[in-house]
Amino acid sequence: MSERSQSFPPSSGILSDPSGPVPAPDSLRGHLVALENGQVLIGEDLRGQKDVDDYVFRISEYLERSGKPGALKIVYIPDRLLSDLLRTIHPPTDATETFYGNEFADGFDLFSEEENPETSGEPEPKRKNEEPDDRLPAPGSVPGKPSPESGGSPSISGQKNLIGEPLECLSSPREGTPSLFRAPAEIAPTVLLFSDGRFYVSREHRDNQHVNYYYRHFVPELWSKVYTDRPVPRPQFVSYEALRKIRREHFPEELPGDVYQAEGDEARKVMEIIRDAIRKRASDIHIRIEKDRTRVLYRIHGWLKPVQTLTHEEGERLARIVYNTMLDSSGRDTMFSDKKPQDGQFRQDYLPRGVFNIREFHAPTLGAGLGTVTMVLRLQYGSGGEAAQVTDIDTLGYDARHLAQIRFLMGLSHGIILFAGPMGSGKSTSMAAVLAIVLSMNPVEEGRGLHLVTLEDPPEYVIPSASQIAVPGGKFSDVLGRIMRFDANILMIGEIRDEATAEKAIEGAMSGHVVYSTVHSNDVLSIPRRLDGLKVRRDLLADPTIFRGMICQRLVPVLCRECRMTFRESEQSALVSEDLNNRIAGAGISPEEIFFRRKDGCQTCESQGIVGRTVVAEILLPDQEILDLVSGGRMTEAWRYFSEVLGGRTMMDHAIDKIQAGDVDPRDVESRLGWLHKGYLDRKTLQGIVGGFS
Incomplete structure (x- = not known):
């Protein structure tokens, strides 16, 4: 040999x-x-x-x-190098021993100062009298394709490299292939080392201490020992996008949608969790990294449900993989931190079928730097990378009076219509359903179409014939000033969250547009007060020709009719406490009308006891009197006027109707709206609820 x-x-x-x-x-x-x-x-x-x-x-x-x-x-x-080498060959089962590079090796610098690749984000300049390195492609060329300068031939998977051996990826070898240069799973997606000496490092991740150690110390030191007759690879810094493209050029069997398969067991584990959550129609995934364990929970029909438990170390690795490799790199920190809140959105090639977007947010818990972190992944459903289709408004849960009020609002030619509620209350779903009907009432094909322009972060639903504009970061006010020249009849703003957006929305309503938007508010009469907190002028807040309609809502789980429990069964199972019984009676609900959720469910509801969620809402079509009362801070009088003069019904009134219809569990209603009561919550009603606990 x-x-x-x-x-x-x-x-x-x-x-x-x-x-x-x-x-x-x-x-x-x-x-x-x-x-x-x-x-x-x-x-x-x-x-x-x-x-x-x-x-x-x-x-x-x-x-x-x-x-x-x-x-x-x-x-x-050197023993240090041998130790690191052994850990790459046999990663320890104890995750706390996982190789992350020698963090104290900075005293040894293989590169001289003039050629230190950390000094620039660009490819390193050639030294004087240095011959071109034929192993490295020309700047801007794609590995695996001929370089214009070299006239070389492509070198792709299945061909030979420059020394006659099959081309292999040493940093992320195929399953079952040993490699001395295997990169740890945490950094494997950010580096790419080929057996012919080409070496690529993600520019966005180059300052990470583990990536830094890999390209500055681990590879050069080991290469000089293993490949004694070849020059040490010099890293080329490319964008993370380019790095992934290089991998796909060399390994076409790794389809874009499945590229994560080359990026370690942690990435596969994350994708398995996400796919399982999609199958169960979860709205959120919680990864809670605690001191001695990691819990994974799904939010299904509004409730958090634990699904699996991992070790602390496993959870930490999953969180790092999600943030460091699966998120879009624009507008965020380059590396995961457990010392501060961070957020981002998933890259398109990591979105499984069934969702069009996944938002990530994590923050330290119990104190920064303690290793306890909660990460939340928000699943936004759609298909083929596109937003979901809108839902028929008649199926959302509004009652007949609500639908009549909403249809009145659909015919307005100017003013603001606001949907309110906390996150996850169905505001965007309801608003998209309303707007889809508005456009269908004015078909373009018949020559009387309307132009709807939406500003969203990102668009959640496909609204036919609308111009839907994604506004990264939700900076709607930056776009609203120019959108007025977009020849729009109707504007939809994803959320009014700051003073500038509120001001622009009111300007739009006063200039002949219909403006739809959402706010976070507890109830329908708190909507003007929420805008007052955003410095909207009070004379404008009290103008019913500007503020035309306000809708506040919640989502309550719907009982499975195949396994729901009667009041008597629930009493025997000790599900009905004495104080709950008192509140049920005080709300005028007959025990024969009430059903409760069965804990273990049945086959029909997949052992959940619930089959979906329904809207409970309150709608205000304001007049001058009620706006004056609210702007003057006389809320009790405003609620009395809403109920007795305007004939308004609160969310609790709507929920009680659904309890009496056997559709929802009274305990679920209380978890969303507070203690059961009839009408608005005045002093007498409050005293009755408190008395029920004594």
């Missing part, structure tokens, strides 16, 4: 493994590595020891029996 083939990395295994053909004795385990190609890498401190000489003699005998006489080659390397 030639010297060149002797120096090539192993292709079929490690001789010194306990299960290998020549296992190393216990005294040497962890201090040397014997490779199938005849190389024996030994820690420098063992030079000259008798047990090392004995073991090398056994390796020599094995190579002779295997038809490889003369292949033996002994290389002494």
Whole structure:
């Protein structure tokens, strides 16, 4: 065997493994590595020891029996490098021992100052009198394709590299292929080292200490020992997008939608969790990294449900993989931190079928830097990378009076219509359903169409014939000033969350547009007060020709009719407390009308006891009197006027109707709206509820 083939990395295994053909004795385990190609890498401190000489003699005998006489080659390397090498070959099962690079190796710098790749984000300049390195493609070229300068031929998967060996990715080898240069799972997606010496590093991740150690120390030191006849690879810094493109160019079998398969078990685990959550129609995934464990929970029909428990270390690795490799890199920190809140959105090639967007947010819990973090993934459903289709408004849960009021609002030619409620209350779903009907009432095909322009972060639903504009970061006020020249009849703003957006929305309503938007508010009469907090002028807040309609709502779980429990069954199961019984009676609900959720459910509801969620709402078509009362802070009088003069019904009134229809569990209503009561919550009603606890 030639010297060149002797120096090539192993292709079929490690001789010194306990299960290998020549296992190393216990005294040497962890201090040397014997490779199938005849190389024996030994820690420098063992030079000259008798047990090392004995073991090398056994390796020599094995190579002779295997038809490889003369292949033996002994290389002494620093213990630190050998330790890191062993950890890449056999990642420890205890995640706390996972190799992240020697964080204290900065004292050793392989590169001189003039060629240190950390000094610039651009490819390094050639030194004087230096011959071009034929191993590296020209700047801007795509590996695997001929360079204009070199006129070389493509080198793709399945072809030979420059020394006649099959081209392999050493940093992320295929499953079952050993590699001395395997990058740890946490950084594997950010580096790409090929067996022909080409070496790419993500520019966005270059300052990470683990990536930094890999390209500055681990690869150069080990390469000089393993490939004694080849120059040390010099990293080229490219964008993360380009890095992923290079991988796909070389390994076309890794389809874009499945590229995460090359990026470690943690990425596959994350995708399994997301797909399972999609199958169960979860709206959110919580990954709670606690001191001694990690809990994964799904929010299904508004309730959090634990689905699996992992170790603390597993959860930490999952969170890092999500943030460091799966999120769009624009507008966010480059690396995960457990010391501050961070957020982002998933990259398109990591979105499974069934969702068009996933938002990520995480923050430290129990104090920064303690390793306890909660990460929330918000699933936004759609298909094929597109937003979901709008839902028929008649199926959302509004009652007949609500629908009549909404249809009145659909015919307005100017003014603001606001949907309110906390996150997850169905505001965007209801607003999209209303707007879809408005456009269908004015078809473009008949020559009387309307132009609807939406500003969203990002668009959640496909509204036919609308111009839907994504506004990254939700900075709607930056776009609203120019949108007025977009020839729009109707404007939809994803959310009014700041003073500038509120001001622009009112300007639009006063200039002949209908403006739809959402706000976060507790109830329908708190909507003007919420806008007052955003510095909207009070004379404008009290103008019913500007504020035309206000809708506040919640979503309440719908009981499975196949397994729901009657009041009597629930009493026998001790589900009905005495104070709940008192509130049910105080609300005028007959026990025969009430049903409760069965904890374990049935086959029909997939063991959940609930089959969906329904809207409970209150709608205000304001007049001058009620706006004056609200702007003057006379809320009790305003609620009385809403109920007695305007004939308004509160969300609680609507929920009680659904309890009496057997559609919802009274306990679920209380979890969303507070204690059961009839009408608005005045002093007398409040005293009655408190008295029920005594």
